[in-house]
Amino acid sequence: QELRPKSLDIKQEELGDMVEKEMASTSEAIEDAVRRIEEMMSQARNKSSGVKLEVNERILNSCTDLMKAIRLLVMTSTNLQKEIVESGRGAATTQEFYAKNSRWTEGLISASKAVGWGATQLVESADRVVLHTGKYEELIVCSHEIAASTAQLVAASKVKAEKSSRNLSQLQECSRNVNEMAANVVASTKSGQEQIEEKDTMDFSGMSLIKLKKEEMETQVKVLELEKRLEGERVRLGELRKQHYALAGAYDAVEDGEAKPAPAPRRGILKKPPLAQKP
Numbered sequence: 001q002e003l004r005p006k007s008l009d010i011k012q013e014e015l016g017d018m019v020e021k022e023m024a025s026t027s028e029a030i031e032d033a034v035r036r037i038e039e040m041m042s043q044a045r046n047k048s049s050g051v052k053l054e055v056n057e058r059i060l061n062s063c064t065d066l067m068k069a070i071r072l073l074v075m076t077s078t079n080l081q082k083e084i085v086e087s088g089r090g091a092a093t094t095q096e097f098y099a100k101n102s103r104w105t106e107g108l109i110s111a112s113k114a115v116g117w118g119a120t121q122l123v124e125s126a127d128r129v130v131l132h133t134g135k136y137e138e139l140i141v142c143s144h145e146i147a148a149s150t151a152q153l154v155a156a157s158k159v160k161a162e163k164s165s166r167n168l169s170q171l172q173e174c175s176r177n178v179n180e181m182a183a184n185v186v187a188s189t190k191s192g193q194e195q196i197e198e199k200d201t202m203d204f205s206g207m208s209l210i211k212l213k214k215e216e217m218e219t220q221v222k223v224l225e226l227e228k229r230l231e232g233e234r235v236r237l238g239e240l241r242k243q244h245y246a247l248a249g250a251y252d253a254v255e256d257g258e259a260k261p262a263p264a265p266r267r268g269i270l271k272k273p274p275l276a277q278k279p
Contacts (some may be wrong), residue, residue, distance in 0.1 A: 014106045016098035022112040023078050030071045031115035033123045037064050044130055055192035056130050059139070062188040063126050066143070066181040070119065073150055073174035074112075077157045080167040083107065084160045085178060104159055118146035122185075131188070136193040139184050147182040149196035150175060 037060055044056040089097035122142040128134025154175045161168045163192045203210060 009194055012114045015102055016095040019098060019105055019108050022109050026112045027115035029119050030067055033119045035066045036123050040084055040127055040130055049197055055195055059192050060126060060184045063122060066185050067119065069178045069181040070150055076171045076174050077153055080157050080171055083165060083167050088160060091104060093142055104213060107156040111156040114149040115153050118149040122146055136189050142259050143185040144183045147179055150178045
């Protein structure tokens with residue numbers, strides 16, 4: 001699914017309808033995500049036990065809490081948008097207001113699509129983790145992405161809002177709650193990973209001096225290879241992000257038909273781990 005509206009293919013009078021449809025579609029995606037998580041929880045209780053069940057329940061419960069937080073944020077965002085339209089359209093119709101402020105409208109559509117897509121990806125990743133066919137890291141990345149998507153929706157929603165708006169205050173509170181719930185998903189996933197994954201014991205006591213030296217050299221080679229690959233992936237990630245923001249056309253303010261580019265994303269999402277010490 002395209003996460004950015006093709007404005008050239010959309011008549012301006014249709015933009016208003018698209019906003020309402022996308023917000024409704026996002027709400028449906030979140031409701032579907034909650035239902036799927038409940039089904040996964042039921043299956044986990046039937047097919048797993050002990051530590052695995054404990055981990056699965058903790059991860060799925062945190063995902064449910066995140067979905068509920070996002071659902072409330074989307075509802076509040078919708079209320080704020082209605083408030084903005086009613087206070088700013090004057091004698092114009094709702095459709096005319098959205099068409100006149102097409103850049104703002106496209107930002108709402110794009111952000112709403114991203115939230116719905118993120119919810120779907122999160123649930124699919126959680127499903128794979130519970131079935132032990134996916135990676136825990138996928139779920140962690142999805143949590144970061146959905147938090148970023150909701151932040152984009154908040155930014156797009158509040159561009160034209162009055163600072164004294166009660167709905168705006170509620171939206172900002174919802175945003176903080178989403179970030180907290182996303183952090184809980186990450187925490188429960190990491191702790192679950194530590195519980196489930198078996199740690200290989202490193203017992204070198206039976207090795208000869210020559211064997212130890214050979215193992216040491218082979219490990220050095222692997223470390224250098226991984227470091228090179230890691231740096232390459234970081235460069236690739238940076239280029240992907242540049243292209244993403246160029247295509248998304250994210251804007252944090254639109255006034256008099258002039259758009260201001262949104263600030264670059266914080267780098268705290270993916271922290272650079274310390275490189276292994278070279279011998």
